[in-house]
Ligand SMILES: Cc1cc2nc3c(=O)[nH]c(=O)nc-3n(C[C@H](O)[C@H](O)[C@H](O)COP(=O)(O)OP(=O)(O)OC[C@H]3O[C@@H](n4cnc5c(N)ncnc54)[C@H](O)[C@@H]3O)c2cc1C
């Protein structure tokens with residue numbers, strides 16, 4: 096027995112077929128390990144105790160790397176966040192994603208943590224992570240939504256029994272850039288649009304993504320569509336290092352002449368999935384971004400939100416971030 | 427006692443809408459039967475199997491570091507060799523062992539500190555192939571193909587301090603000194619990649635190392651000073 100982690104068997108398969116065979120053999124007791132930065136916390140807390148841990152860093156078919164693909168990019172799931180943040184192609188075409196990756200956790204975590212692990216990571220609701228038998232854990236209560244619960248980090252929108260939010264900084268960027276998640280399911284390759292990849296409690300309260308047991312995320316494909324557009328990312332957290340977003344915003348927009356021709360916005364940490372700001376998008380299309388539009392966008396951004404006991408501050412925060420994103424177009 | 431002051435009752439569902447409505451949005455009668463938690467809870471709290479022991483029963487071989495062609499038959503071997511500070515070290519490593527544990531408690535390299543053990547402070551920073559990582563949150567088996575440098579491997583063999591170490595002394599970086607090994611390793615790794623950084627770049631690079639004494643500015647000055655001489 097070492098550290099605080101439970102005993103498990105560690106497998107380091109060299110090929111995708113071996114990894115899949117292991118997943119099949121161990122079923123619910125298997126756990127995929129990429130960079131391990133989310134996984135080891137679960138193990139150290141002894142809340143998750145999978146008996147077979149499968150390290151996917153050695154899969155021949157899943158080498159880390161970023162390549163040009165028809166004017167867009169393909170990012171292997173095993174690429175570290177540091178590589179995503181510093182890659183010249185991504186910085187040039189999709190600076191939004193590079194910025195988002197650069198805002199995850201700390202340099203040492205980004206050096207090891209992968210983009211695949213970042214989009215697949217589980218929520219950070221402290222009750223759930225501490226092993227409370229909540230809805231998400233298969234129980235029948237939400238401990239984060241009681242009169243005495245501390246729910247400063249939790250949802251503004253679309254709470255269905257569970258009030259946990261998406262913790263990932265790169266997820267809103269993927270949604271805005273219309274990324275496609277390339278998933279290996281058995282012998283088939285399944286491509287899931289980012290917006291469908293992240294799922295809320297209305298679809299499955301125990302999962303954060305559309306991945307089924309046994310699936311392996313191979314990579315993320317970002318189409319050329321938003322390459323070279325005006326892009327914006329901002330994250331607000333208690334500390335700039337380590338802490339998860341209280342609210343984050345991602346935006347990509349094409350501006351012709353002075354007017355916005357096309358735009359996509361999404362916020363992180365306000366809902367179980369990245370939240371598209373469709374109303375703000377509709378509002379801005381065809382308009383010239385100016386102070387009036389900023390104010391309107393701010394007002395529309397958080398309308399309809401249902402704050403819990405301790406997270407009212409997220410409403411003005413979300414509005415301010417929407418304002419600042421719009422302002423970045425006129426600057 | 428008024429209602430707000432009632433103690434929290436875990437059997438009460440305080441959420442706005444009844445859970446039942448959610449389960450059957452179409453009004454159908456099927457309500458899944460309530461099951462004891464550890465049966466429904468995916469992967470949660472299942473019986474602990476002491477697999478580490480089972481693994482050590484398999485033939486004991488020194489792994490060469492290369493991965494076997496078909497790995498699915500066997501889990502990792504416990505006896506491995508690691509490349510640490512340029513030396514080959516053979517060591518018995520459990521599958522669930524972190525690098526910080528191996529370094530400190532198996533190899534006696536106690537210069538690497540454990541502060542939080544949760545990837546949140548940087549006291550355990552070491553280099554794997556010159557890249558800074560948190561050893562407390564890295565499985566040792568994961569780095570058996572890499573060359574590891576700990577604080578003990580930073581100064582040269584004759585004892586001459588690395589420019590970063592010297593600069594930290596000159597700028598009075600350490601106060602209590604607990605975070606210092608991590609700060610040194612982070613700075614050395616950073617200056618290898620970026621030998622002439624701006625102050626902002628250096629500040630970013632050092633942001634993964636907490637200092638409870640708050641000596642950040644001193645360390646930062648140290649990094650900039652060291653950059654002049656590396
Ligand atoms: C102190 C601390 C601070 C953090 N701060 C932030 C933050 O600010 N923002 C943020 O976004 N994240 C943060 N994280 C979360 C997370 O550690 C990182 O985002 C990291 O990117 C996770 O990647 P990984 O490769 O280490 O994940 P792992 O732990 O290896 O994997 C995470 C999960 O995804 C699954 N998985 C991984 N790869 C695949 C794949 N290819 N196919 C299928 N499933 C897969 C794993 O099974 C596991 O369940 C933080 C973590 C820590 C410990």
Ligand code: FES
Pocket residue numbers: 539540541542543544545546547548549550551560561562563
């Ligand atoms: S001990 Fe590893 S980061 Fe704190």
Ligand code: FES
Pocket residue numbers: 599600601602603604605606636637638639640641
């Ligand atoms: S010198 Fe005391 S913690 Fe940094």
